[in-house]
Amino acid sequence: MSHDTLKRPAARTGPPARRRITLRPGAWLTWAVLAFFFVNLVGVIATVLLNSFGRRWFDSWLPDGWTSSWYKAAWKEFNLGPVLWTTVEVTFLVVALSLALAVPASYALARRNFPGKKILTMLFVLPILVPPIAYGIPLATVLYKFHLAGTVTGVVLANLVPSVPFVIFTMTPFIEQIDPKIEAAARMCGAGTWTVLSRILSPLLLPGMLAAGILVMVRTFGMFELTFLTSGPSSQTLTVDLFSAVNSAGIRATQSIDAMAVIYTASMTVLLLVALRFVNPTQLVARSSD
């Protein structure tokens, strides 16, 4: 049925032609706004990119000359090797831990109706609704109390707060669409809980876990506030390091900050392109069925 509506019937060539004329001003305005947005976006990205390769750029359309030395400078000055390693370490730990904690929970939430389910759902919604800065400050205070602030452990713990609910809300609709009869059939054939988990459920859950994991990875890689509030000099990730570099401007050349920002964006783009191969961004929000 949906195929019929997608195909444009050939018999209706008359009316669409007239309709297009009436739509024109609105359509033109929309595309113009979008084009203006893109022009500005391209400008914003291009200036940073050009500046990071430019020798000197003051009052002209383009920099005076070209050089790639800012990248070398940024790599050395900002100690990028260890910082990148910390970023990878934190991201990996957050993805692994949040999957381990959240997938079982989302299985139970998808399969069972129990008293108190609404309260539990509310508990998982709150960390997504409350802005990171607002719970980050009390969390940082608690982490300071337990001497965890400034360590990689502290940063990982802080990043788990939005990630666990995020995985739960991505995975629950995914699990709901797996027919419970498959599990029942396996059990009827004599499979124990462990066999059901390892041979029946995990292959079916793998695509969803992959999608959720990649999304958490992208989020954690770009998460600024929580890491900023809870990290110390040895546990900074790339975003936080970049921000401190900007705020201590005057010591750093803007070109080398720009070079680092380009490195950050390039790695983020690669991550997101990988993610887009597995997840359709426009279908992230399933419409609630109630």
Next chain:
Amino acid sequence: MTSPVSTTATPLTGGTAKTALRHRLAERGLDRTLLLVLPGALAVILLFCYPFLYGLQLSFQPAKGGFLSSYVQFFAEPFSRKSVWATFSLAIPAAVINVGASVPIAYRMRREFRGKRLLLALLVVPITLGTVLTAEGILEFYGPAGWFNRTLHLLGPASSPVKLTMNYTGVLLSLIISGFPFAYLLTHSYLSGIHPSLEKAASTLGAGWWQRFRYVTFPLLLPGLMTTFCLTFVMAFAVFPSAMMVGDPNGSTHVVSIEAYQAALERFDYSQGCADAMIMTGLMLAVIGSVTALRSRLYRGSTGGKG
């Protein structure tokens, strides 16, 4: 839906009281599967609820003064009180612009056309930029010697450079660049959940495009738009890094999050910092609560779409 455990259970006449209780609980959905919720719930309780309550009680224990003095301090001092106004005057326009602009674009993107996937991919790009690149780009592109002012100068309307950075406009620009793609993706998925046949039916009855939008699509889309508004609002409400980098953190863009951060981690007044965080949460929940209350009065039926 019956759980697999309760269906396999046959009530034996000689069953012990313990198993009987277990079966009765299982019928209400309480069985061992529920234990799976525990790790996740514990993590959220330990890392979110406990710090939050700890911060709440800390906010009532200021270094000096009565138990409410951190809150009194926030509203008594004009500098911190104005941060509430600064936050709202940034977050509401940003959310309205992002949601408002995403509707007509998502409306156009419903039909199939050449280059649609490319356009979608381009719209996702700003998500990867990160706040620092956006901030640096805004500073350089909209700055006094940047391309934007140069173009304006070339075209003639502005003789002296327009000041767009290190003030309110700069932060608003960064909120639009980072928030619009997000708002767009949400609106797009809500809009694609409305089946085109509904509009076709209206069209058959003689409705023009404006009537179709006004009386069919828009009412169905409105609940989704309100959710999108809430989420974009939360993102803009918590604006922190860009308010520092492209704004005027000690003036017009001194938002609540900066106030809270400065109290907690620059002045090490944890009580004040936690109080600011609580005020921030309270304000945000109030906005979300009122939008949700409005939303519950709207039509919540089938949209004829998928899912």
